[in-house]
Amino acid sequence: MQRSLLFGSLSSQPFPLRAVLHSSLSFISCNSSRFIPTRSLSEGQPRGEEKIKRNIPLPESTVPEFGDIATFMRLPLTRHDPNGLDACFIGIPMDNGTSLRSGTRHGPRAVRNESSIIGPYSRITGAAPFESLQVGDIGDVPVNPYNLHKTVDNICELYKRVLRAGCTPLGIGGDHTLSLGVLRALREVKGQPLAMIHVDAHADVSDTMFGEKICHGTSFRRAVEEGLIDPKKAFQIGLRGGGYGPDDYDWPLEQGFHMFPAHDLWYKSLVPLMADIRRELGSTQPVYLTFDIDAIDPSYCPGTGTPEIAGLTTAQALEVIRGTRGLNIVSADVVEVNPLYDVSGGTAITAANLLFEILCSLPGVKYKQR
Ligand SMILES: [Mn+2]
Numbered sequence: 001m002q003r004s005l006l007f008g009s010l011s012s013q014p015f016p017l018r019a020v021l022h023s024s025l026s027f028i029s030c031n032s033s034r035f036i037p038t039r040s041l042s043e044g045q046p047r048g049e050e051k052i053k054r055n056i057p058l059p060e061s062t063v064p065e066f067g068d069i070a071t072f073m074r075l076p077l078t079r080h081d082p083n084g085l086d087a088c089f090i091g092i093p094m095d096n097g098t099s100l101r102s103g104t105r106h107g108p109r110a111v112r113n114e115s116s117i118i119g120p121y122s123r124i125t126g127a128a129p130f131e132s133l134q135v136g137d138i139g140d141v142p143v144n145p146y147n148l149h150k151t152v153d154n155i156c157e158l159y160k161r162v163l164r165a166g167c168t169p170l171g172i173g174g175d176h177t178l179s180l181g182v183l184r185a186l187r188e189v190k191g192q193p194l195a196m197i198h199v200d201a202h203a204d205v206s207d208t209m210f211g212e213k214i215c216h217g218t219s220f221r222r223a224v225e226e227g228l229i230d231p232k233k234a235f236q237i238g239l240r241g242g243g244y245g246p247d248d249y250d251w252p253l254e255q256g257f258h259m260f261p262a263h264d265l266w267y268k269s270l271v272p273l274m275a276d277i278r279r280e281l282g283s284t285q286p287v288y289l290t291f292d293i294d295a296i297d298p299s300y301c302p303g304t305g306t307p308e309i310a311g312l313t314t315a316q317a318l319e320v321i322r323g324t325r326g327l328n329i330v331s332a333d334v335v336e337v338n339p340l341y342d343v344s345g346g347t348a349i350t351a352a353n354l355l356f357e358i359l360c361s362l363p364g365v366k367y368k369q370r
Helices: 104-115 148-164 178-190 219-225 247-255 271-281 314-320 346-361
Strands: 086-090 135-140 168-174 194-199 227-240 256-259 286-293 327-333
Touching: 086 104, 086 148, 104 168, 104 256, 104 327, 104 346, 135 148, 148 168, 148 178, 148 327, 168 178, 178 194, 178 219, 178 327, 194 219, 194 314, 219 227, 219 247, 219 286, 227 247, 227 271, 247 256, 271 314, 286 314, 286 346, 327 346
Parallel strands: 086 135, 086 168, 168 327, 194 227, 194 286, 227 256, 286 327
Antiparallel strands: none
16 A cells, blocks of 8 residues: 555565454453443433434533533533443553553543534534434443553453443543553443554553553553454554664564554655555444544644644544544554643544544444535
């Protein structure tokens, strides 16, 4: 496929591939459910019928956008209950996997607050997600701020419940350790390793940090080792910044990852790249989309824990997300939003809009003629 990519391409892999680890390792499951379901607003309403009354964001004519409870886009809240929903937003307010600046535990609330400004229909693309899908906000994962491993288990538990209800979970992070819990749930429920589109300044494939196997810089090495993702169907977009040596990118390339560093994407539209990825993955392969807000340049999104200069533009971010339309996205998230480092709210506004665009790109969303 691709033009001049430094690290690799879909059609030619410049590095020798080692044995694929996931073929010889069983994936790790997580603990059983301990969540208490609450009443669903859509209970008793069969899905798939046109007369169904779908959830819509609270209209501004009812209460102004700055008012009422800040669920995501002011959707109905059904705590920990995905029943009857086609897609749901889930907050994951954690930062105890963070290596530098803490504060992403405040990300979900900030993103929900800023999401109030987003209208339910995309005037630009014609997407009408709330006329197509039943969507809600199911609150936050009950994270444990004193125990990262229990937090990962709790993410996995709630995500399994959501997936088994036939609902597509859309996560609001929270540090990137959360992907390990998400992927363990996806692997178990979907019954196969996932394809992955990972947008990030960092590859997050360290073996350990401070001797720890689980933290926000190790998620995707663990995911390969545990057989959660198919590394040959893993695409990392926006990579940059300093490291400790050339090994940082060698390991994922040896596994078969496709890496697209930011400097190869500067000044370019990402529409052709996404077309290549869609061709490679097709329309049925289950895909996990995870978007670390630090993929975007810190001039747009300073509110994050480990910023790196010369990143993607917000326009390129939209091209990536809109370019996933047609893929079988089975879960997605926007992570590493740290509002303590951005008093303007711009980072959270960006994250909220990216999540809305992800919703618009999900399978089953209708587009109107503009
Ligand atoms: Mn990350």
